[in-house]
Amino acid sequence: MNEVDRLIFQYCPDGINWKKLGDLEDAGIVKLGRGKVISKYDLANSPGEYPVYSSSAVGSGEFGRYGEFMFDDERISWSIDGGGRFFYRHPHRYSVTNVCGWLKVADQNILSTRFVFHALSNAWSRKSFDYTKKAHPSVIREEYFIPVPHITVQQEIVRILDALKEFNVELSSELTTELKARRKQYNYYRDRLLIPGSGDVEWRTLEEIGEFVRGKRFTKADYVENGIPAIHYGEIYTHYGVYAHETLSKVRSNMADSLRYAEPNDVVIAGVSETVEDVGKAVAWLGDEKVAIHDDSYAFRHKMNPKFIAYAMQTDAFHDEKAKHVSSGKIKRLLIDGIRKVRLPVPYPNDPEKSLKEQARIVAILDTFDTLTTSLSEGLPREIKLRQQQYEYYRDLLLSFPKPDEAA
Known part of the structure; x- marks a missing residue:
C-alpha cells in the first residue's frame, strides 16, 4: 500500500465524495468570477510591473504589464473563449482580463488550491470547449465535478504531482541547454573546418x-x-x-x-x-x-x-x-x-582530385556532428512529450477515485 492509499484508508474510511463546482461555490468553499476588460490602450496609459493574464496570449497567458492589480493571492484562471485550459496563479500581484474566469478556494481547510488545479486539469483533458460552448463561470460550475478527499490526502497528491512537474521542467531545461551547447560546438567546428585560417x-x-x-x-x-x-x-x-x-x-x-x-x-x-x-x-x-x-x-x-x-x-x-x-x-x-x-x-583549388578528397574528409566529420545534433533535436521534444505523458498518467491514476452515478 503506497502513502496515498494509506492516507485514504486512514482519513477517508467511508470513501471519497465528488462535488460539483457549483455546489462548492454555493457552500462558500470556492468562489468563481470573471476578469475585467483591460485593453492594450489601458496598458499603454497605465504602465507598471504587474502581469495581466489573458486567453489571447500564449505560454503562461501573460498579456502585458499594468500599473494596477486585481489580486495578490493564490487562484486558478482559465480561458473563456474556447480552450478552457486552467492555469495556476501563485500568490503575487496580478490581473486577469474579461476573457478569463477565475477560481479562489475560500476554505483552505477543505480544499487545496493546487489540488483543485490538478483535478480540474485532469477533467479538462477529457472535455471540449469551442466558440459556441464557452467556458463561462456559469458553465464551469455546472460542468466540472472534482473529488474532495481529506486535506491530508490532497496535500500528498499535490506533493507527488508537483515533484513530477518540477522534474519535467528541470529535465526540459537540461536537455535544451545540452542541445544549445551541441549546436554551438557543431557551428564552431563547422566554421573552423570550412574556413581554415591557413592552408591552400x-x-x-x-x-x-x-x-x-x-x-x-x-x-x-x-x-x-x-x-x-x-x-x-x-x-x-x-x-x-x-x-x-x-x-x-x-x-x-x-x-x-x-x-x-x-x-x-x-x-x-x-x-x-x-x-x-x-x-x-x-x-x-x-x-x-x-x-x-x-x-x-x-x-x-x-x-x-x-x-x-x-x-x-x-x-x-x-x-x-x-x-x-x-x-x-x-x-x-x-x-x-x-x-x-x-x-x-x-x-586546393588548383588540384581538383586533392580538393575533392579534402572536401570529402571535411564532410565526413561534419556528418558526424550533424547526426548527433539532429538526433538531439529530434529526441528532445520526444523525451519531453514522454515525460509529460508520464505526469498525466500518474495524475490520472492519483485522481481516479470512484465516482457517484451523478458525476459519472
Missing part, C-alpha cells in the same frame, strides 16, 4: 564555381500523392537539412514539360523568405533522379562535393556575404545577380 584555400564566387538554374512555378494545387518529385523553396528551411535523398512533395506528372529541375548532386537554394537567415539556405540533392524546383529557388550546378557546398552555406561567413545581396522589405529576396557574387572557400 581560395575564396571563389559561386559564378566561378558553377552555374544557376532558376525553377518554374508550381502551387499547392499541383501537389499529388504520386507524381514528379519536387522541392518547394519554403521546405528548404522548414523541412530539409543539409542534404536529401527524397522529397517531401510531388507535383502532377502532366506538368513535366513546364517545370525546371535540379539534377542529382545539385544544391537547391531558397531564393525567398521572410528572414535574412532563411533566404539562401541550401539542401544538397542526392536523389537518384532529377527533381522539380520552385521558381523562388535555384539549382546550383557544379563539380564540387554537394554536401561540402551545403555545409559551407551554413557558415557565418556565407551568411554575412549573402546578407549584402538580400533585398530589403518584409519579403527577403536573394536575386541571382547577388548570389552569383557570394564567395565560398575552395580547398
Whole structure:
C-alpha cells in the first residue's frame, strides 16, 4: 500500500465524495468570477510591473504589464473563449482580463488550491470547449465535478504531482541547454573546418564555381500523392537539412514539360523568405533522379562535393556575404545577380582530385556532428512529450477515485 492509499484508508474510511463546482461555490468553499476588460490602450496609459493574464496570449497567458492589480493571492484562471485550459496563479500581484474566469478556494481547510488545479486539469483533458460552448463561470460550475478527499490526502497528491512537474521542467531545461551547447560546438567546428585560417584555400564566387538554374512555378494545387518529385523553396528551411535523398512533395506528372529541375548532386537554394537567415539556405540533392524546383529557388550546378557546398552555406561567413545581396522589405529576396557574387572557400583549388578528397574528409566529420545534433533535436521534444505523458498518467491514476452515478 503506497502513502496515498494509506492516507485514504486512514482519513477517508467511508470513501471519497465528488462535488460539483457549483455546489462548492454555493457552500462558500470556492468562489468563481470573471476578469475585467483591460485593453492594450489601458496598458499603454497605465504602465507598471504587474502581469495581466489573458486567453489571447500564449505560454503562461501573460498579456502585458499594468500599473494596477486585481489580486495578490493564490487562484486558478482559465480561458473563456474556447480552450478552457486552467492555469495556476501563485500568490503575487496580478490581473486577469474579461476573457478569463477565475477560481479562489475560500476554505483552505477543505480544499487545496493546487489540488483543485490538478483535478480540474485532469477533467479538462477529457472535455471540449469551442466558440459556441464557452467556458463561462456559469458553465464551469455546472460542468466540472472534482473529488474532495481529506486535506491530508490532497496535500500528498499535490506533493507527488508537483515533484513530477518540477522534474519535467528541470529535465526540459537540461536537455535544451545540452542541445544549445551541441549546436554551438557543431557551428564552431563547422566554421573552423570550412574556413581554415591557413592552408591552400581560395575564396571563389559561386559564378566561378558553377552555374544557376532558376525553377518554374508550381502551387499547392499541383501537389499529388504520386507524381514528379519536387522541392518547394519554403521546405528548404522548414523541412530539409543539409542534404536529401527524397522529397517531401510531388507535383502532377502532366506538368513535366513546364517545370525546371535540379539534377542529382545539385544544391537547391531558397531564393525567398521572410528572414535574412532563411533566404539562401541550401539542401544538397542526392536523389537518384532529377527533381522539380520552385521558381523562388535555384539549382546550383557544379563539380564540387554537394554536401561540402551545403555545409559551407551554413557558415557565418556565407551568411554575412549573402546578407549584402538580400533585398530589403518584409519579403527577403536573394536575386541571382547577388548570389552569383557570394564567395565560398575552395580547398586546393588548383588540384581538383586533392580538393575533392579534402572536401570529402571535411564532410565526413561534419556528418558526424550533424547526426548527433539532429538526433538531439529530434529526441528532445520526444523525451519531453514522454515525460509529460508520464505526469498525466500518474495524475490520472492519483485522481481516479470512484465516482457517484451523478458525476459519472
